[in-house]
Amino acid sequence: MVSKMDQRTLRTIDGSLLEGGGQVLRVAAACAVIMQHPVTINKIRARRSAPGLKSQHLKGLEVLCLICQGKLAGGSLNSAEVTVTPGPINAGHFEADIQTAGSVMLIIQLVLPCCLYAPGPTSLSLRGGTDTDMAPPVDYTKNVFAPIASKFGVDMSIDVTRRGFFPRGGGEIQATIKNIPGSLTAVNLLEFGKVLKVEGVCVIADLPDHLADTAIDAARATLQRGLPGAADVHINIKKEVTSYPNAVGKGFGIVLWLRTSTDVVLGATCISKAGKRGERGTPADVVGVEAAQALIEDCKLGACVDRHMQDQMILLMGLAAGKSSVVCGPLTQHTLTAIEIMQQSTPVKFTVDKMNDSLFKISCDGIGMKRS
Numbered sequence: 599m600v601s602k603m604d605q606r607t608l609r610t611i612d613g614s615l616l617e618g619g620g621q622v623l624r625v626a627a628a629c630a631v632i633m634q635h636p637v638t639i640n641k642i643r644a645r646r647s648a649p650g651l652k653s654q655h656l657k658g659l660e661v662l663c664l665i666c667q668g669k670l671a672g673g674s675l676n677s678a679e680v681t682v683t684p685g686p687i688n689a690g691h692f693e694a695d696i697q698t699a700g701s702v703m704l705i706i707q708l709v710l711p712c713c714l715y716a717p718g719p720t721s722l723s724l725r726g727g728t729d730t731d732m733a734p735p736v737d738y739t740k741n742v743f744a745p746i747a748s749k750f751g752v753d754m755s756i757d758v759t760r761r762g763f764f765p766r767g768g769g770e771i772q773a774t775i776k777n778i779p780g781s782l783t784a785v786n787l788l789e790f791g792k793v794l795k796v797e798g799v800c801v802i803a804d805l806p807d808h809l810a811d812t813a814i815d816a817a818r819a820t821l822q823r824g825l826p827g828a829a830d831v832h833i834n835i836k837k838e839v840t841s842y843p844n845a846v847g848k849g850f851g852i853v854l855w856l857r858t859s860t861d862v863v864l865g866a867t868c869i870s871k872a873g874k875r876g877e878r879g880t881p882a883d884v885v886g887v888e889a890a891q892a893l894i895e896d897c898k899l900g901a902c903v904d905r906h907m908q909d910q911m912i913l914l915m916g917l918a919a920g921k922s923s924v925v926c927g928p929l930t931q932h933t934l935t936a937i938e939i940m941q942q943s944t945p946v947k948f949t950v951d952k953m954n955d956s957l958f959k960i961s962c963d964g965i966g967m968k969r970s
C-alpha cells in the first residue's frame with residue numbers, strides 16, 4: 599500500500615516503452631530512490647518473449663529496497679507491475695543471490711547511482727552470473743565502466759570471488775561503492791584522440807585452455823589488421839584459466855578495452871553463447887574476432903564511448919552538476935530508453951546533436967543532485 603503522502607508524488611512508468619526490457623525498470627527505480635518519490639512500473643519487460651520480473655530484476659529491486667529502507671509492492675516472479683516506495687538511502691553491507699545466471703553486473707547498474715547518495719560506503723556481495731551475454735561482463739564493468747564513471751567522481755571497486763556463467767550462474771562478486779561528498783562532476787568526452795593501447799582478458803573456465811589462445815590470437819590479428827594506427831598500438835590480452843571452485847560451470851569469453859591520447863576508454867566483449875543443454879558454444883576464433891571487430895567499428899567512428907557504455911552513463915550525466923556532453927556512435931535503443939525514462943523521472947532534459955551520419959553528441963545540464 600502506498601501511503602496518502604506518497605500518493606501525491608507517485609509516478610507511473612510504462613515498462614513497455616522503447617526497449618521495453620529490464621532497463622526501464624532499473625532506470626525508473628534508481629531515479630525514484632534518488633529523487634525520493636514512489637514509482638509504479640507497469641507492463642514490465644512487455645517487449646520480451648517472457649515478460650514480467652525475472653529473478654535478476656526481482657533480486658535487484660529487493661536489494662535496492664534494503665539499501666533505501668523502502669517498500670516493494672508486487673515484487674514476485676513474473677509480476678508485470680511493481681511499486682517502489684523509497685525511504686532514506688542507507689550505507690552498509692548488502693547481499694543478493696539471483697539463483698540463476700542473471701547478471702550481477704545489472705544489479706550493480708541498478709543500485710550504484712543510489713549508493714552514491716548514501717551517508718557512507720556501501721559493500722555488496724552479489725551471487726549470479728558474472729560473465730554473461732546481453733549484460734556487461736564483470737571485466738567490462740571493472741575496466742570500461744568504472745574508469746569512465748570515475749571521471750564523474752564515482753569511486754568503486756569490484757573483486758571476483760567466483761565466476762558464474764550461463765546457464766548455472768553461481769558466480770560471486772564483492773563490490774564497494776563510495777558515497778560522494780557533494781554532487782557528481784559533469785564530464786565532456788568530445789575528442790577521440792589517438793589509440794595508445796589495447797588491453798584485454800580472455801577468461802576460460804573448465805574448458806581446454808587452447809580455446810583462449812585461439813580467441814586471443816584471432817582478436818590480436820583482427821586488431822592489427824583493422825585498428826586505425828595499429829602499428830603503434832601496444833596490444834596486451836591476458837589469459838585467465840580457471841575452474842571449480844573458482845568458477846561454476848563451463849564458460850569462455852573475452853573483454854577488450856582501449857585507451858586513447860585524450861583518455862577515451864572504449865570496450866567490447868564477446869561471451870561464448872553456450873546452449874542450455876551443453877551444446878557447443880561460439881567457436882573460439884569467432885569470440886576473438888567479434889570483440890575485436892566491435893572495438894574497431896566504434897574506434898573508426900571516432901566515438902568517445904562504445905555502444906554499450908552509451909546507455910550506462912545517462913544517469914551519471916543527468917545527476918552531475920553542470921553540462922555534460924559525450925560524442926558517440928548511432929544511439930542505441932537502450933540509450934534512447936535511458937534518456938526517456940530519466941526525463942520522465944527527474945527534471946533533466948537531454949539533447950542529441952547529429953555531427954555526421956554516424957556520430958552524435960548527447961548533452962544535458964545535469965541536475966546537480968546532492969545527498970538530502
Ligand SMILES: Nc1ncnc2c1ncn2[C@@H]1O[C@H](COP(=O)(O)OP(=O)(O)OP(=O)(O)O)[C@@H](O)[C@H]1O
Nearest residue numbers: 619620621643646732733734735738867906909932
Ligand atoms: N556486451 C555487452 N557489454 C557491455 N554491456 C552490455 C553488453 N550487452 C548488454 N550490455 C548492457 O546491459 C544492459 C542490458 O539491459 P537490458 O534491459 O537489455 O537487460 P535485462 O535487464 O537483462 O533485461 P531484458 O532481459 O529485459 O533484456 C544495458 O545497459 C546494455 O548496455
